Amino acid sequence: MPMSLCSLYTKILIYKRSSKELERSIEPLARMTVSPVRAFLVLLCVYGVRCTNPVRVEIDQLKLLYQQMDAKLQEVAAENQRLKETVTRASHHANYSTIAFTARLSVDTELAAIETVKFDDLLLNLGSAYDPATGLFTARESGVYQLAVSLMSGGKEGYFVMSRNGNDGLSYLYTHSGIWYSSSSVLVVQLNAGDTVQVKSLYSPANLHQGKYSVFSGFLIK
Known part of the structure; x- marks a missing residue:
């Protein structure tokens, strides 16, 4: 207590x-x-x-x-x-949103009819969307892209197409026979993820001048 x-x-x-x-x-x-x-x-x-x-x-x-x-x-x-x-x-x-490439021919190139142009000299390839071994650009994601191509004849007359998925002609180009004739095209296009774009010859054999005279490029806008 x-x-x-x-x-x-x-x-x-x-x-x-x-x-x-x-x-x-x-x-x-x-x-x-x-x-x-x-x-x-x-x-x-x-x-x-x-x-x-x-x-x-x-x-x-x-x-x-x-x-x-x-x-x-x-x-x-x-x-x-x-x-x-x-x-x-x-x-x-971020792994895919930075997509841009520029490639050109390293040597003067002879092409058969209906042959993909393989721009093998890479200046830029952000996102690894362009394959110089096949000449194919593959859209890593859906969006709006700018694509451009410039070609210079090596002496032969040439017909070319920038195509989507192998058969959808986006733009056509023509080079006159004779040396130093060139043709170019720039376009803005909607691509879906997995779509491919390539430049290829049409109708008949052709040849292209190398270096900065024959260039293929593109980038994702949005």
Whole structure:
């Protein structure tokens, strides 16, 4: 019992009740014909009730704060997941969105009728969309592309086509017989992912002058 009373009395001190308030509470008890122990217990009961409510309020506030923090952490985790997905999509898009190439003939070239021109000297090939071994440009993604070709005759008359997927003629070119006759074409076209574009000879054998005189290029606009 002495230890229990001491503990309760310590709680009263912790809650820092003013001495005047304590005196006003003790004064009526001092006039009562009760034992000091019973009077002290009554006083503890009075203050115990008064001191319990602030503690409960504080606990409730802490619980509310914890719930708010937990909800905030869940929001942050969800936002972090959305950011990760956005970065993944952007990274995937970046692998293909920079598409541009320029290729030219490394040597004077003889062509049979209906033969793809293989521009084998690469100056630029961002996105690796052009294959110099086949002469095919492959759209890595759907979009609007600019394509251009410039050809210079090596002496023979020549008919050429820039075609999509092997059979869709996008642009036709003609080089007059004789040296230094050239023809060029520039166009903007919608391509779907996987579409191919190539330059090939038509009708009859032809020849082309090498270097900067015979060039095939293109890039993704949007």
